[in-house]
Amino acid sequence: MCKTFGQATGLGPDTDRLSILNSLDRREFMGFCLKVAAVLGLSASYAPKIAEAIEAGARKPSVIWLHLAECTGDSEAFIRSTYPSTEELILNVLSVDYHETIMAAAGHQAESALEQAMKDNRGKYIAVCEGAIPTGTPPGPAGKPGAFLTIGGRTGIDIAREVCENAFAVMCVGTCSCFGGVQAQRPNPTGAMGVEDAIGVPTLKIPGCPHNVVNSVAAIVNFLLLGSLPKTDKLGRPLFAFGKRIHDHCPRRAHFDAGQFVEKFGDEGAKNNWCLYKVGCKGPQTYHNCSLVEYNDGTSWPIKAGHGCIGCSEPRFWDNMQPFYERLPNVILPGVEAGADKVGFALVGAAAAGVAAHAAWSFANRKKFDPTLALKDADEAPAKAPSKTAGEDDTTE
Amino acid sequence: MEKDGFGYSEVHLVVRTRSVFACFLHWMMFSAVVTLVVTGFYIGWPNFYFGTGEAYQAFAMANMRYYHFLAAAVLIVFVLVRGYLAFTPSCNRDIKQFVPTWKNIVGAYRLAIYFLTWRGPHAEYRFVNPLGGLGVFMMVVCMLIQMVTGFLMYLPGADITTWWWAMGSWLDSLLGGQQTIRLTHHVTMYILTFLVIIHVYMQVVKSTLFTEADIASIISGYKIFPISHIGHFGDVYGMHIDEKPPSEEKMRMESTPMIEAVEK
Numbered sequence: 116m117c118k119t120f121g122q123a124t125g126l127g128p129d130t131d132r133l134s135i136l137n138s139l140d141r142r143e144f145m146g147f148c149l150k151v152a153a154v155l156g157l158s159a160s161y162a163p164k165i166a167e168a169i170e171a172g173a174r175k176p177s178v179i180w181l182h183l184a185e186c187t188g189d190s191e192a193f194i195r196s197t198y199p200s201t202e203e204l205i206l207n208v209l210s211v212d213y214h215e216t217i218m219a220a221a222g223h224q225a226e227s228a229l230e231q232a233m234k235d236n237r238g239k240y241i242a243v244c245e246g247a248i249p250t251g252t253p254p255g256p257a258g259k260p261g262a263f264l265t266i267g268g269r270t271g272i273d274i275a276r277e278v279c280e281n282a283f284a285v286m287c288v289g290t291c292s293c294f295g296g297v298q299a300q301r302p303n304p305t306g307a308m309g310v311e312d313a314i315g316v317p318t319l320k321i322p323g324c325p326h327n328v329v330n331s332v333a334a335i336v337n338f339l340l341l342g343s344l345p346k347t348d349k350l351g352r353p354l355f356a357f358g359k360r361i362h363d364h365c366p367r368r369a370h371f372d373a374g375q376f377v378e379k380f381g382d383e384g385a386k387n388n389w390c391l392y393k394v395g396c397k398g399p400q401t402y403h404n405c406s407l408v409e410y411n412d413g414t415s416w417p418i419k420a421g422h423g424c425i426g427c428s429e430p431r432f433w434d435n436m437q438p439f440y441e442r443l444p445n446v447i448l449p450g451v452e453a454g455a456d457k458v459g460f461a462l463v464g465a466a467a468a469g470v471a472a473h474a475a476w477s478f479a480n481r482k483k484f485d486p487t488l489a490l491k492d493a494d495e496a497p498a499k500a501p502s503k504t505a506g507e508d509d510t511t512e
Numbered sequence: 513m514e515k516d517g518f519g520y521s522e523v524h525l526v527v528r529t530r531s532v533f534a535c536f537l538h539w540m541m542f543s544a545v546v547t548l549v550v551t552g553f554y555i556g557w558p559n560f561y562f563g564t565g566e567a568y569q570a571f572a573m574a575n576m577r578y579y580h581f582l583a584a585a586v587l588i589v590f591v592l593v594r595g596y597l598a599f600t601p602s603c604n605r606d607i608k609q610f611v612p613t614w615k616n617i618v619g620a621y622r623l624a625i626y627f628l629t630w631r632g633p634h635a636e637y638r639f640v641n642p643l644g645g646l647g648v649f650m651m652v653v654c655m656l657i658q659m660v661t662g663f664l665m666y667l668p669g670a671d672i673t674t675w676w677w678a679m680g681s682w683l684d685s686l687l688g689g690q691q692t693i694r695l696t697h698h699v700t701m702y703i704l705t706f707l708v709i710i711h712v713y714m715q716v717v718k719s720t721l722f723t724e725a726d727i728a729s730i731i732s733g734y735k736i737f738p739i740s741h742i743g744h745f746g747d748v749y750g751m752h753i754d755e756k757p758p759s760e761e762k763m764r765m766e767s768t769p770m771i772e773a774v775e776k
């Protein structure tokens with residue numbers, strides 16, 4: 116990903132200046148740029164540069180948006196963005212050439228639109244993926260790998276592979292396309308996987324359920340500003356949004372450190388906005404920036420609303436963040452599934468019981484025990500001088 | 513038969529088993545682990561001790577975490593020092609007593625059978641016996657797991673521009689994320705507690721029923737054996753097991769003052 120977007124696309128700065136200025140009032144627009152600067156971890160002085168990049172850069176990357184096995188929650192989140200508004204996002208910041216939910220075309224027309232979009236910008240467009248890819252084989256004669264998701268006769272794997280392999284970059288929005296999401300939860304009957312796992316193409320991941328539009332927009336702005344993809348962690352999540360845990364920036368953190376916890380929903384602690392650790396908050400285990408940017412244009416987010424974090428931006432969160440109202444997941448051993456503390460207490464209890472039983476058994480057998488019967492440990496004998504050792508040949512009676 | 517200073521029918525000798533410094537390290541590790549288990553238990557399920565007043569006035573969890581990290585630092589330093597010494601003559605290169613080599617596993621198996629049935633022959637050891645050595649090995653593995661997982665929960669709070677943050681983030685995803693790491697840290701605490709219970713009980717058994725592994729040996733560094741048992745131990749006074757052993761006469765002579773001291 117070291118090519119700049121300009122080089123990769125061969126697009127110069129667009130001569131048509133963006134119309135954002137016309138449709139948004141300048142203050143709101145600068146407010147948005149400030150927010151994006153904050154999300155990207157840049158100082159406020161970058162806001163004008165961001166504004167410039169959006170206004171003057173105007174490279175309008177072509178976007179092909181794939182719907183895989185998903186609930187459209189991430190499209191919903193995307194098109195409910197207010198700053199910049201959907202129209203600006205779709206018409207001005209990006210050139211969304213294919214998006215099943217919002218385009219007019221359907222059926223064969225839609226399929227040819229996809230083909231056209233890929234042909235026009237081969238190697239230059241951004242593929243945005245929403246939803247997991249089922250890779251399992253359905254039972255029955257017609258079953259072939261991946262057929263759980265079939266669109267226009269082609270499997271999801273096929274479509275995703277063709278679109279993503281010819282893209283300049285692939286951006287996954289939502290936990291499903293990043294890591295599989297709820298479809299991939301145990302026992303995962305359809306063999307659902309994240310896009311990268313299913314087709315082997317590296318992806319930039321904006322997980323979340325749904326993802327926060329501020330983050331996907333910030334990734335795009337990063338792109339417009341610098342011409343390259345943002346820095347990511349090992350899983351491919353941009354560090355500007357997924358570099359810190361919820362817990363590291365939580366407004367209730369003071370109560371965590373103070374030792375003031377909600378014991379159950381609706382109690383005094385809950386009324387006082389105390390820490391939700393004991394009712395299962397997964398904030399300490401979740402990398403995300405919800406506490407900073409919040410959802411729905413900064414309206415609120417779970418912990419602000421009094422509910423613990425459920426860890427929606429982490430891989431396999433449906434499996435290992437469950438039970439949502441317990442702190443830790445269950446321990447799964449062959450034949451047993453139980454809470455970690457139960458397993459632990461059983462283990463320690465077994466040690467105590469074993470010790471007591473052994474002590475009793477030894478007491479009952481005390482007559483058999485005679486310390487003088489101890490034999491010498493042959494292995495401990497010095498290798499160099501085995502002879503003439505005092506007491507070596509003594510046998511103990 | 514002559515009676516020795518302990519009232520046994522045979523002369524018993526006081527034998528050096530480890531240096532005072534090794535004893536010191538043991539008890540530092542012990543204090544650190546006890547503190548870690550207690551504070552870790554609180555961190556895992558805060559109870560009995562809560563903050564009162566405004567949040568800025570109370571530091572219940574913050575204190576527990578502070579002592580947890582303090583004890584963690586102590587544990588790390590002393591385990592590393594002891595681990596290093598295990599390869600040096602000052603601790604008799606005793607790493608070989610702890611790693612589960614085939615010889616140690618067989619020895620541990622034999623001893624386990626003996627301790628469980630109280631039948632058949634068994635060997636007596638000047639240093640840590642193979643069964644105890646295996647237990648110590650498992651405890652050390654648990655402590656190392658705690659250090660790695662503990663650091664991986666600690667590092668994400670560090671400055672994101674540092675290399676240790678980057679290393680933590682990389683390892684974090686490699687090992688399955690914070691949740692898995694936390695669960696591992698939590699469950700390993702129980703496994704370690706399990707092993708410590710067995711370790712302590714084993715030392716109590718060996719101290720009451722045998723002369724071997726007197727608990728005093730981890731305090732003063734000496735064990736007490738009947739003289740007929742120790743000829744094969746080699747150098748009684750130094751820590752070098754492979755040196756030429758002294759004559760019985762020499763051993764008697766040099767250990768006499770100790771026995772006399774006990775007699776008084």
Ligand code: HEM
Pocket residue numbers: 399443545548549551552553555556557577580581584585587588655658659660661662663665666694697698700701704
């Ligand atoms: C014998 C060794 C140790 C034991 C028994 C132990 C036990 C625990 C337990 C039970 C927890 C609570 C986990 C949970 O339920 O979420 C915990 C948390 C933690 N431990 Fe340890 N621990 C040990 C060593 C260490 C070490 C060596 C470190 C190194 C830095 C460490 C760092 C941490 C951290 C960072 C947390 C999370 C605290 C927080 O962020 O709230 N621990 N420990």
Ligand code: HEM
Pocket residue numbers: 529530534535538541542545546638639640641644648651708711712715716725726727728729730
């Ligand atoms: C958290 C608790 C503990 C840990 C992690 C621990 C760890 C260890 C380790 C690593 C050794 C071998 C090191 C050496 O030989 O210097 C050892 C030996 C020993 N420990 Fe502990 N220990 C713990 C608690 C105790 C307690 C409470 C006692 C006392 C009852 C005890 C008694 C002994 C004895 C007697 C030995 C020497 C065994 C022998 O020479 O055969 N330990 N322990």
Ligand code: SF4
Pocket residue numbers: 185186187188189245246288289290291292296297323324325326
């Ligand atoms: S990540 Fe959540 S919102 Fe997005 S498609 Fe999956 S289930 Fe829907």
Ligand code: SF4
Pocket residue numbers: 361362363365366367368369371389390391392396397398399418423424
């Ligand atoms: S509410 Fe959750 S994220 Fe916030 S301080 Fe408490 S445990 Fe951490």
